[in-house]
Amino acid sequence: MSAEEYAEIRAGVTAICADFPGAYWRDLDTQQQYPEAFVAALTKAGYLAALIPEEYGGAGLPLRAASVILEAIHASGCNAAACHAQLYIMGTLLRHGSPAQKQRFLPKIASGDLRLQAFAVTEPSTGTDTTQLKTRAERKGDRYVVHGQKVWTSRALQSDLMMLLARTGPAAQAKRRGDGLSVFLVDLRQSIGKGLEIRPLPAMINHNTTEIFFDGLEIPAENLIGEEGKGFRYILDGMNAERILIASEALGDARWFIRTAVDYAKTRIVFDRPIGQNQGVQFPLARAHAETEAAELMVRKAATLFDAGEDCGPEANMAKLLAADASWHAGEACLQTHGGFGLAREYDIERKWRETRLFQIAPISTNLILAYLGEHVLDLPRSY
């Protein structure tokens, strides 16, 4: 399936993005504020409901369409981090929620009346070793009572609902890695100040991320998704989609960096010649272009497999790895091409450069993808 098949979506998203130029993002970045108007425009146009089935009010599109939406946002110089999770977090609810839960939440998520864009997995003391997480939810009658702490829970202050992964059974008794973890849908509107505290976590980029403290938060048992103790598997199910979509954002960044650098390299005259005539300037851009094209092929392959319902773990991971590297190299080449002006805030390059750096670390770090490929694709001994 080619991107051209979604030319209308690409054009529609790009047209919305034109209303949100660099100055909009620079101001928000300075103030570490949330891009409300941008998210509202995408919601109104229906793009954030792309993956929700039509029976629940969404567009029922394949993952590849969402991939094009996110790539187009980033290729336009905008950033989808404020709302990308609205596209895919609901996947866990869709695949593993009860009919009653889906009826209750999905139509309102599709219309944008409910924001489900916070996903609380990472904890300060266990990091990437998710199966060892410590936040615990204890069943007491018709409720679960939660104690613990999460870190880097992005957009919690801009969400109505949050997906929470918490321990309901001891790690030591787990038959399989990850057994004993459960997924809950937390209604943040009813929880803040009642055993749940959210604190902003200022970061290198404007990501509206937070720390969350649980001290006796009560969650109705009806908000448990699927079976108790199986939550880790449910979360794993959604990770391939997330990786493909984040890779698409990285691709968009790479396209923006290369286009911006090429335009500048053609017009900036130093030593009586355009700087782009020098191989030292030209070659890093040519290499970044080749890497981006290659990464795009892997993103398309992974999305095609995902949409066909086939296993796409290796491809989703490789797509994320290759696209993150392509965007980082393109960012470096773009910044270097601009010389000192690359650091001037008004060019937006330093902002995009900081933003694209994240893809080496989140949602999964480069090393952990390499470890996955080493173990699961190359059949080498597990390294950790």
Ligand SMILES: Cc1cc2nc3c(=O)[nH]c(=O)nc-3n(C[C@H](O)[C@H](O)[C@H](O)COP(=O)(O)OP(=O)(O)OC[C@H]3O[C@@H](n4cnc5c(N)ncnc54)[C@H](O)[C@@H]3O)c2cc1C
């Ligand atoms: C801006 C931002 C937003 C985020 N948003 C969210 C969110 O919304 N929800 C959420 O749950 N999390 C979120 N995260 C967390 C993110 O997923 C983690 O930061 C990431 O998975 C890495 O985990 P860690 O920071 O604990 O690093 P660690 O696990 O402590 O790892 C540190 C470094 O060591 C390396 N390392 C660790 N173990 C190994 C090994 N066995 N072999 C080789 N290298 C290894 C890693 O690659 C990494 O470079 C966000 C993070 C950031 C920075």
